[in-house]
Amino acid sequence: MPSAPRWRRRSDARPQELLDAALETFVERGYAATNMDEIARRAGVSKGTLYLYYPGKAELLKAVVRQSLLGNLAEAQTQASAHSGTFGELLNYFLGEFTRRISRTNISGIPKLILAESGNFPEIAQFYFEEVIQRARTLITDILRQGIACGEFRPVDPDYAWRMIVAPLVLGVLWKHTFLPFEPDGLDFDRYLDCQLDMLAHGLVASETPAGRNTP
Amino acid sequence: MPSAPRWRRRSDARPQELLDAALETFVERGYAATNMDEIARRAGVSKGTLYLYYPGKAELLKAVVRQSLLGNLAEAQTQASAHSGTFGELLNYFLGEFTRRISRTNISGIPKLILAESGNFPEIAQFYFEEVIQRARTLITDILRQGIACGEFRPVDPDYAWRMIVAPLVLGVLWKHTFLPFEPDGLDFDRYLDCQLDMLAHGLVASETPAGRNTP
Amino acid sequence: MPSAPRWRRRSDARPQELLDAALETFVERGYAATNMDEIARRAGVSKGTLYLYYPGKAELLKAVVRQSLLGNLAEAQTQASAHSGTFGELLNYFLGEFTRRISRTNISGIPKLILAESGNFPEIAQFYFEEVIQRARTLITDILRQGIACGEFRPVDPDYAWRMIVAPLVLGVLWKHTFLPFEPDGLDFDRYLDCQLDMLAHGLVASETPAGRNTP
Amino acid sequence: MPSAPRWRRRSDARPQELLDAALETFVERGYAATNMDEIARRAGVSKGTLYLYYPGKAELLKAVVRQSLLGNLAEAQTQASAHSGTFGELLNYFLGEFTRRISRTNISGIPKLILAESGNFPEIAQFYFEEVIQRARTLITDILRQGIACGEFRPVDPDYAWRMIVAPLVLGVLWKHTFLPFEPDGLDFDRYLDCQLDMLAHGLVASETPAGRNTP
DNA sequence: TATGAATGAGAGTTCATTCAT
DNA sequence: TATGAATGAACTCTCATTCAT
Incomplete structure (x- = not known):
């Protein structure tokens, strides 16, 4: 039975973390009232990082x-x-x-x-x-x-x-x-x-x- | 000989016309995506006129x-x-x-x-x-x-x-x-x-x- | 000793009344923060009337x-x-x-x-x-x-x-x-x-x- | 060969540069007649950048x-x-x-x-x-x-x-x-x-x- | 002469997006 | 890969001015 890995490459978990934060925020505030800063903050990354994974706000919602x-x-x-x-x-x-x-x-x-x-x-x-x-x-x-x-x-x-x-x-x-x-x-x-x-x-x-x- | 007047006084019908235009636009686009210009355009008035009748976007929605x-x-x-x-x-x-x-x-x-x-x-x-x-x-x-x-x-x-x-x-x-x-x-x-x-x-x-x- | 006249043509007193209201407002609020509506209200006339006597806000200040x-x-x-x-x-x-x-x-x-x-x-x-x-x-x-x-x-x-x-x-x-x-x-x-x-x-x-x- | 970059990071000197530009403009024009665009232009930044450092015009004046x-x-x-x-x-x-x-x-x-x-x-x-x-x-x-x-x-x-x-x-x-x-x-x-x-x-x-x- | 409804340019502010680092 | 300072277009709202009445 494998124990938990001691570390994970951040990028593996990233996309899911971002989606989770986005889901939470979109649901709470609605699309328009959600800003990218907030999603980034909740995901614990910088705003720019969001754009490395998703090309924009609309695409993020779709994802x-x-x-x-x-x-x-x-x-x-x-x-x-x-x-x-x-x-x-x-x-x-x-x-x-x-x-x-x-x-x-x-x-x-x-x-x-x-x-x-x-x-x-x-x-x-x-x-x-x-x-x-x-x-x-x-x-x-x-x-x-x-x-x-x-x-x-x-x-x-x-x-x-x-x-x-x-x-x-x-x-x-x-x-x-x-x-x-x-x-x-x-x-x-x-x-x-x-x-x-x-x-x-x-x-x-x-x-x-x-x-x-x-x-x- | 004067050309068509730039605007015409409609004071009695105005508030209802504005509400109609606002309802239509809000329903179509949602609150955030609706901008005052569009409502005004649909109602056939200028943006400023909206503010003569309603003190702001939020109040307009409530009305x-x-x-x-x-x-x-x-x-x-x-x-x-x-x-x-x-x-x-x-x-x-x-x-x-x-x-x-x-x-x-x-x-x-x-x-x-x-x-x-x-x-x-x-x-x-x-x-x-x-x-x-x-x-x-x-x-x-x-x-x-x-x-x-x-x-x-x-x-x-x-x-x-x-x-x-x-x-x-x-x-x-x-x-x-x-x-x-x-x-x-x-x-x-x-x-x-x-x-x-x-x-x-x-x-x-x-x-x-x-x-x-x-x-x- | 002449008694007070029973009436005065409004327009005689008007310019001075407007100037008084304007002075008061300009001094209280400053030029930029004063709006024509307020001056008109204090003078007890409509905004349009101001423009019958003075061609604009700047000219009113100068007067x-x-x-x-x-x-x-x-x-x-x-x-x-x-x-x-x-x-x-x-x-x-x-x-x-x-x-x-x-x-x-x-x-x-x-x-x-x-x-x-x-x-x-x-x-x-x-x-x-x-x-x-x-x-x-x-x-x-x-x-x-x-x-x-x-x-x-x-x-x-x-x-x-x-x-x-x-x-x-x-x-x-x-x-x-x-x-x-x-x-x-x-x-x-x-x-x-x-x-x-x-x-x-x-x-x-x-x-x-x-x-x-x-x-x- | 890239042309001149659209902007350059100046983070250390920025706040002081902005204050200098603001002081100059406020003194010259007064508060109300000063607009944020002008301050930004004098400081050589965009209007939005001002808001990264100061939350608004009034706060900028106070600063x-x-x-x-x-x-x-x-x-x-x-x-x-x-x-x-x-x-x-x-x-x-x-x-x-x-x-x-x-x-x-x-x-x-x-x-x-x-x-x-x-x-x-x-x-x-x-x-x-x-x-x-x-x-x-x-x-x-x-x-x-x-x-x-x-x-x-x-x-x-x-x-x-x-x-x-x-x-x-x-x-x-x-x-x-x-x-x-x-x-x-x-x-x-x-x-x-x-x-x-x-x-x-x-x-x-x-x-x-x-x-x-x-x-x- | 007097009105006040209507205008529209311009203000402060926000924020999705970009990009030098 | 990751950052966050910088951007600029777009937004709401204000108000001096105009003009049909």
Whole structure:
């Protein structure tokens, strides 16, 4: 078992350190209000050094977005193809997984950042749209279609229903980064997830049939 | 014979024209990337004129937000108190009304703007939180609680369920202003609403009882 | 005895009202920090009206200076030619008169204004130099020369001595408008004058002759 | 073969160069009429460089004043405590020293600047009042009191007499920076000093005693 | 004569980017 | 590779001046 190396060439860790500092700052302040000095300071390097690794502020933002998303995407894809159980269980699994990430990491700031800057960085918005959203859409509509086909799900409109499934996640992200400071009671993501799963499965309307049912 | 006058006095219509131009530009570009010159140009006035009506860029943003919201708020409040029919019908009514506004007016850019700039303008975020979100929350949780009490709704968790109801609206707003340009098929808000109402009412899971129903 | 007229055509009093407001503001704030809006407001007219009477800010300053000085100058000239008594008495009279004006009116702000703006308004400085300073110089050096000739004064260097006589007046003006707010005890102009006259007459050094005297 | 570099690093000399350029410009134009571009141009740097060293125009002015005065103050204090000879000689020494500085260096522009801007920068005026004027007052009144006590000086009013002693210096400063350009014969500071010392010592009035006396 | 809305040049300041070291 | 002093364009905001009313 190798012990930790006694030293590392700085440059190996550098790009990642810079991206981390940039992510943090962009998420905290927004793109325009972030200045390169601050990123450099947080990364513990000089401003000039940033430009050795990234050609400019805009490119730095893109790099931040790209690398923040790509890891998560690959992972999700893998898990999807290796599932077992009902489609409802798979859906629950994804929603739970996602909710947990929102509540724990600050990568959740990225989507908000993209929304905010989509007007000024259409390429980033498009990149996000194609790489993240379209994949999520495919993933979920596939599940829906199969679930409907096998009678597990009601015959909803998959091309629009996937947005209803995703919407609470998006709201959660935004809430965490926008209104949480103003809520004295905070937000309980476990309860949030429970409520979402319950409503997603059974809807709001009390059915005439006496028997209640459980999670999808 | 004098040529066209260099400017013309428009004093009555001016403030609203300026707000319109500002709303448009802020929504399109975001706060930081918007410059006063551009707003002035769109409003057909000189830069200095803006400062005759609003003391600065930040105040202009606040004025835009304030006046965009206040009108809508008053209206919603009025309609709420004058409803008849089941709670499900009332909910449907609100969601429909809201969806129609998203799809037709460009006031829907305001919420996105607020989300984007909440970090830099906490006061605006707080204003929005208190004036808009808290009211919506009260409105919806009241409906939910009453609907549950009278057996119309399943016993969901109202303090969180209201967010599930609102989430698709928020997503719709963001979608319109962020990803619509990238979608070749556009977005059909009628279908969007139908899907939302259906899922909200009955959920995703097929009930064991053979008979399906349609209205929430 | 005529009673006050029931009305006056506004325009008769206007120019003087404007000059008064301008003097007050220029003295208080300095030329650059004074804006036309403020002058107009103090004069109770609109900004545009200022331009009906004076072609611009610089011209307004010149008009203020000119009219503030001309009156005083004429007066001084008259009194000088109609004096009687020793030259020492004449000198005392002028110094007293001037000191009284410094202490009572706020015209004393004009010299400070001129000093401050001499770099930006050489014409005003030159005007002041020729109309005020050179006259004062002539007046005083004449008195000195005659006083020396008749044995009343010691044989001082009149071309420079006149400045020593004037210096305390200048200092008094500046003091009043610059440092007075910082002095808890204020400034007693009577004592100031007494001290000046005493020192001007007899100097600082105790003479070997036992008898002291008091008037110059 | 590279052409001349766009800029050169001068970091050590820079701050002083900037202060020099600023002093020159402020004295020439006054605070408000001085713009940062001009200072930068005179210092041979770009406008942005100024802001690397001083946070703004106002702070730059304060820095100019502070550093111009502090050196001179310390020096004067030192000399005062190490004097020998009569009090009259000490007074003469100071007046001579001061006059020489007025005539040779352009630091003499600082007092004029302070007078001119005292309305807009009360802090600077107060700083000057406390650090410069109050010290000078103490210095001179102490000398006067001691001189009077030992019979060297006539019993003048020290709290006001010190202003009479200082007044010609102030006038000299103002003269140099305000009216000198208009005087064809210029100003001979040696003669100015001689005249001041002579009048300060013996006053204007010819004493009845036949014997003349010498310098204080 | 009087107004005050409108103008637009110019101010101080910021900051992404460059480059001599 | 790393630095950070230097740059200069772009920004917000001010205000003397103009002119339709």
